[in-house]
Every structure is written in C-alpha cells, then in structure tokens.
Amino acid sequence: EIIEQFNPDNCLQDRVILITGASAGIGKEAALEFARRGAHVVLIARNQENLEAVYDEIESTTQTRPIIFPYDLNTLNPDIAREMAYAIEQEYGRLDGVLFNASALGSKMSIAQYPEQQWLDVINTNVNSAFYLTKAMLPLLEAAPAGRMLFTTSSVGRKGRAYWGAYAVSKFATEGLMETLADELKATSNVRVFAVNPGGTRTAMRASAYPGENPETVPAPSEHMPLYCYLMSDASGDYHGASIDAYDYL
Ligand code: NDP
Known part of the structure; x- marks a missing residue:
C-alpha cells in the first residue's frame, strides 16, 4: 500500500543514478522517470543513437544533467568499470544508486544444444558486468547517505525452466550476487540492495521470448515505476536484501 501510493514528484531530487540497459524497454522508462523525479542519470547501453534519444528527451523535459x-557490457572489464566510476565522481562528486537492468536473452535452447560462446556472452553481460560495476561503484555508494542497488531478476532465476539456458542461470546468479552482497552490507553499510522481477512486461525482450503473445496483455514498463522509484529513494528505509515481484505492486 505504501508503494502503491508512492508518487512524490521530487523523491529522487539531485540523486545520481546509474542505469544499465537504458536505451530501451524498462531501463529507458526508468531513466526518464528517475530524471522526472529529479535524478541525474548515467545511462549505459550499446546503441548510441537510442541512448542519445533518451538523453535528448531528458535534457528537453527536465532540469537534470x-x-x-x-558501451557493450559483454566487453566490460574491471578497469573500464573503475574508469566509469571515476568519470561519475568527476562529473557529479557522488553516486546514490545503480539499477542493474541490462540483460541479454540468448537463445531459447536446451542445455544439451546451447552454444558455448553464447553461454559465455550471456553470463558475461548479465552477471559478470554487474559484479565489475558493483566493485567499482560500491565506494561511491557507501559515501552516499542512502545508497541503493537494484538488480533485475526473473521468475526463471528462482525455478529452472526448460530451454531458458544461460539467461535462467544468469538470473539465479543475479539473485545470489544480490543476497550475498545484502548479507555483507547489512551490518556495516548504509547501502541497501534488492532484486526486482518485473514479470511479463511490454518490451522487445518479452516480444522475442513470447512471439505469439499480444503485447497489450502485459503491463507497460511505466506501470512498474512507482516500485522502482520507491526502492531507489530513501523512502525504502532499511528494507534490504529482498527479491521482489513487481506484479505484486501493480
Ligand atoms: P529490452 O531487451 O527491451 O532492453 C534491454 C536493454 O539492455 C536495452 O537497453 C539494451 O540496449 C540493453 N543491453 C542489452 N545487451 C546489452 C549489452 N551487451 N551491453 C549494454 N547494454 C545492453 O529488455 P527489458 O526492458 O524487457 O528487460 C529489462 C530487464 O528486465 C532485463 O534484466 C530482463 O532480464 C528483465 N526482465 C524482463 C521481463 C519482461 O517481460 N520484459 C521479465 C522478467 C525480467 P542496447 O541494445 O542498446 O545495448
């Protein structure tokens, strides 16, 4: 109920929030919504043209920077992640939140047939890049008054499902990364971490996983934004370490 009613315009005022996969789908919507609520957003994705379109929309409709x-997160390494942290510190002097949202779906294929290189690419993009960014960004988040890390999971990351391959395994790993981190941070840090399972949501990834589905039958990314904003803001208080189903809050 608190989350359903959570809509304050300025709940992310002057926060600095890094969003991966911000060029499309849920990440793009989060970038626009966090900026509308006052956050300076740092946007990562591969498609420069799409990222620039998000940038232009934020510049022309908000006062934020x-x-x-x-960048292709499949090629991220610890040095580049640290350079990104350095650039954020130079630009803003702070970092308050990270939304780990980018993911590769990979092929819908049995484990017996799954291509080895694609396995590595999916795990690298979905898990290893989040580990590198977590390490690089944690010092900045710990210096913030209410640092937040939001990981993005899936129902196939809690119970295995045939033919979801490396994507499913990457989401189990994402849950594990979030939980391990949460346990390490709970006593010693102000940083609060969560995983969110958006559930079926109207995006290109959903359409590619369920080509026969009418997109109008699943919620739009915008419908999840009250929850995402609540978790990113200091309103979520000491709430920590949970893996949350977004469709419980629609
Ligand atoms: P989309 O495919 O619509 O968007 C994915 C985003 O990630 C894009 O901005 C894409 O940008 C970016 N991305 C993908 N690969 C890379 C890469 N190698 N490097 C950098 N950026 C990358 O996905 P959704 O919005 O649907 O999904 C968002 C999150 O929600 C994902 O973690 C997904 O697993 C999860 N999820 C989604 C569900 C759904 O029904 N939509 C259900 C359950 C979970 P670009 O192509 O420009 O790189």
Missing part, C-alpha cells in the same frame, strides 16, 4: 556511456 544526464550523461551517456555507449
């Missing part, structure tokens, strides 16, 4: 890092 976004920046973009066009």
